[in-house]
Amino acid sequence: MSGVSTHKEAGNDAFRQGNYSDAIDHFTAGINENPENHVLYSNRSACHANLKNWKAALEDAQACVRHQPDGWAKGYSRLGAAHYGLGELNEALDAYRKSLAIEPTNEAIREQVAELEKSINPKSAENMANPFASLFGPHTFAKIQTNPRLSPFLAQQDYVNKINMLISNPSLCQGMMSDQRIMQTMLELMGVNAAAAPKEEPPRSSEAPRAKPEAPKAPPAPKDPSVLAKEAGNAHYKKREFEEALRCYDESISLDSANGSAYLNRTSVLFEQGKMEECEAELNALLDKYENKVIKTPDFVLLSKILTRKGEIHQRQGKYSSAIEFFQSALRENRNADTLKKLNACEKEKKETEAAAYIDPELSLEAKNRGNELFKLNEYPEAVQE
Template sequence: MSSAEEFKQQGNAAFVAKDYAKAVELFGKAIEASEQANHVLYSNRSACYSSLKKFKEALEDAEECVKISPSWAKGYNRVGAAQFGLGKLEDAEKAYKKALELDSSNKAAKDGLEQVQKSQQSRQQMPDLGLGQMFNDPNLIEKLKNNPKTAELMKDPQLVAKLAQYRTNPQAISQDLFSDTRLMTIMAALMGIDLNMGAASDAQSAPEAPMNTAAEPAETTSSSEPESKKEEPEKKETEPEAMEVDENGSQLAAEEEKAEGNKLYKARKFDQAIEHYSKAWELHKDITYLNNRAAAEYEKGEYETAVETLTKAVEEGRELRADYKIIAKSFARIGNAYHKLGDLKKSIEFYQKSLTEHRNADVLNKLRNAEKELKKQEAEKYIDPEKAEEARLQGKEYFSNADWPNAVKAYTEMIKRAPEDARGYSNRAAALAKLMSFPEAITDCDRAIEKDPNFIRAYIRKASAQIAVKEFAAAIETLNAARSKDSEVNNGANAREIDQLFIKANSQRFQPGDANETPEQTYQRAMKDPEVAAIMQDPVMQSILQQAQQNPAALQEHMQNPEVFRKIQTLIAAGIIRTGPR
């Protein structure tokens, strides 16, 4: 059992015991120990975080789960549970509906969706105290950041996240308003109320009013003066609103620069395109502009510059929380640039990073091609004829000493050093045959024949291995090819060895299981062989056999034909044609 599996089982036990903190720790260790990303482990840890009410962490794990396994319905249940815990009912509803798309019988998804929809109905029935419109302002956060009274508060990411939640659930603020004093400050800033003035009147107007009515206008809330004081903050609020408009204008201008850059890119005016993409980035921080600039640099052949630009895009994208698909594109383009620079290892590294962010078929193909190219490159660098010869002689010595495993290792080294030398494959086949690894030996002989079709020894070794695994028909085919090649290139030097193997293959091919086998049993057994069946169904052979029954001498005439001779020999070996005394 792997350590990852052990941690997983321990985590399951802790979860059952409701020790959720311990379960989180154990599932985390299982994730670290896993050789490959495991969606189940992220799902389990998400469930633990939800039980601990740590819904942000639960959502992160749930999203990782569905990224690894997009077709696993249970992962979307985890997303739905975390979103529900965060009060994001619409997102929770989408997640549960996605789970039901994948698995219509998913009870957990049905229950979760029902709970979400009930909460949505309750939320709609609750009054939002007029806060819905206020918190739906898309520029709310920026306004608060630019307001001197709330700018410091906006440095707290948890508070910013809470305000974002009010956008979908404004009723929740009525529950938090009196427990979090910061919300009072924010509400006052949004409504244009000066809390400092209000605090002074509350503290001082009651005791001071009867004693000093002259001071009353400055201390009380009953005169007309506070109305004018309420207007002052409203005038101050115009400044951040104007800044917000400027930002939107900058974004629009940036998009115009990008569009111009795209036109120039298509016209292959890359220098000018780069200028426009750079201006777009200066106007508005969107890493798409950096990705586009890098594309132009890539087309110019400035691959190292493109890598620098894309590295910056990734770093800035992390800070800006850019869409993971855009970051994936940055990584993929870094991989492309390194491929052009000839650094395949770096190229592979960044393709893998891209796929970690977002799985894309095109990038996956590039990764596989780069891995193949690197493997081929490394193999070519390893080629060395002199060292190949050293390995061959070493293998020969091991073989002579009956040290078959080391002989295999030595011949494998020879093959790596000289992959086009047929002798390496043939010699390794001989050693593998000694180790009874006949299928591997046949494969090596095929490689040897592929490298050198006239290498007779490879044919002979292949046929021997085929006989060993009872592939008799295949062995005979190999021996026929060997005989033809031997006659063509060696004047039949290996004819005797080939004939001996041929007889062996034929005799074992149709060896009867019972010495008292009847002709009918012989015929039935032989007809199970595909070649014999084909011969017996051949109309020409049927005619020849019929003639032989009436005139045995006619068979001798027909056997002058090499093809007929071969078929007759096969039938004799099968016992269908019997020779000698009866």
């Protein structure tokens, strides 16, 4: 294996474990040996994206696009994700469109393009109903920086990202007005001192309070690319298009390796394909991520689903006792009807299998011999069970 391949594999292993900084070091070492390897730039861009280092993610995505061969769409997908993280929606849309042109069957990219188009190009009636469109433009940051009441917000990255998104698409402001910083920013940009703004007078006793007109609804913010990739995988899974589903789940994980549900959905595909050993290995790796709090929302519901799937694997393999233990453990984490139904079915199948075994003379003799051995060891309850 060449040095570049060694660095790449080491980086991939670190990435799968959520060690993004280590992965970056490995990919960087590989790039130093081969500065034109587009895959290494792509992988390093994904690491930076997971660390929310969007500028670095963008630089690597741009390098990937420069070096990638014709017919390789992932570089543009990385470029779109980086622009999206920076709030540059128009640039993100352009990159995703180029990716889709190369790989028109990629449902995850197709959905991302549709979401961005819906967000960037809302209906004209919604544009007319938005009175704040003129507040956000090329000079917005300069105005914020010179405003002593707003400039402290620039130290907060989520605020900067939201302002970038509003500059790209001012129609999103209605959906962000619940953020008091954004509300204050709009008031300040309109020339209204939010701190000194007069409070609304209570209605006089002789007057009925007037109903406030409903604010026009803003188009929904585009979904996270990782979520869209996972949803595309779910659609393929329902159609039993397993290879396409795996590709989408892998894309979702590469965009956000802390997305626990994408890992779990991937094991569903492996289970349906009958790849039990590979499925259980991935479940064990997911358990490690859960215990080390690498994945998002490490709650008891996800743990219950992991244990339930392990129970299904052991039941499929005829390991009924361990399967029952996994189902029971899952129910202790989150009692739900689906797992309870699987536990009951497994217990029933275990009894039927054991009953059928005694009909077979050879199996009956084996059970008798096991019982005799247990009896000699004074393990009477176990001997009776055999």
